[in-house]
Amino acid sequence: AQSVTQLDSHVSVSEGTPVLLRCNYSSSYSPSLFWYVQHPNKGLQLLLKYTSAATLVKGINGFEAEFKKSETSFHLTKPSAHMSDAAEYFCAYASGGSYIPTFGRGTSLIVHP
Amino acid sequence: NAGVTQTPKFQVLKTGQSMTLQCAQDMNHNSMYWYRQDPGMGLRLIYYSASEGTTDKGEVPNGYNVSRLNKREFSLRLESAAPSQTSVYFCASSEAVAALGYGYTFGSGTRLTVV
Numbered sequence: 435a436q437s438v439t440q441l442d443s444h445v446s447v448s449e450g451t452p453v454l455l456r457c458n459y460s461s462s463y464s465p466s467l468f469w470y471v472q473h474p475n476k477g478l479q480l481l482l483k484y485t486s487a488a489t490l491v492k493g494i495n496g497f498e499a500e501f502k503k504s505e506t507s508f509h510l511t512k513p514s515a516h517m518s519d520a521a522e523y524f525c526a527y528a529s530g531g532s533y534i535p536t537f538g539r540g541t542s543l544i545v546h547p
Numbered sequence: 548n549a550g551v552t553q554t555p556k557f558q559v560l561k562t563g564q565s566m567t568l569q570c571a572q573d574m575n576h577n578s579m580y581w582y583r584q585d586p587g588m589g590l591r592l593i594y595y596s597a598s599e600g601t602t603d604k605g606e607v608p609n610g611y612n613v614s615r616l617n618k619r620e621f622s623l624r625l626e627s628a629a630p631s632q633t634s635v636y637f638c639a640s641s642e643a644v645a646a647l648g649y650g651y652t653f654g655s656g657t658r659l660t661v662v
Contacts, residue, residue, distance in 0.1 A: 468650050470651075477653035477654050477655045477656050478590075478637070479653070485648030486648075524589070524590070533644050534592060535651075537589050537590040538589065
């Protein structure tokens with residue numbers, strides 16, 4: 435069965451410092467990987483996705499993620515955090531044989547002034 | 548550019564009452580989904596509809612029914628509400644299956660409280 439693990443339930447950074455949110459997935463020959471963001475009292479919004487093209491994927495709002503097959507990881511990064519980045523972030527994974535993606539439990543990003 | 552519209556946004560029910568959550572998308576997507584979100588549990592799939600005319604159970608279908616009314620609309624019904632169904636419900640749609648790289652578009656959610 436496919437699985438996805440977000441390694442941190444909370445990440446706290448200062449404004450202007452780099453952000454790293456970690457995601458690992460169960461091995462698959464051809465995974466599709468996604469990052470979503472959820473601001474308070476809002477629905478989830480797609481940030482970026484990997485679908486077997488370039489391993490470094492750029493998304494909205496300056497976020498990017500790198501697909502590393504050898505490490506089965508798809509970590510989300512941003513060079514400089516902004517207060518507006520404070521939100522819940524979800525990694526999702528679908529293997530080649532599955533129809534429905536599996537969502538991680540989420541990582542809460544806290545940004546301090 | 549409405550995307551996915553859910554109604555109502557908030558609802559309080561008494562135990563045993565029934566209600567239907569409505570969802571409509573205007574992106575001509577084939578697939579639609581209902582999730583519930585509970586603290587510490589992440590997103591759990593209730594039901595989904597791969598295409599118009601089909602529905603399938605997800606991870607937590609007990610106590611719910613769905614109807615894919617047409618390509619645009621996918622409703623979720625609680626026949627006899629229970630306090631355990633207190634949650635935030637999200638509808639989502641996608642052009643095709645996630646395994647092919649299609650992401651979801653989510654609605655803004657329905658906050659349901661069962662007392």
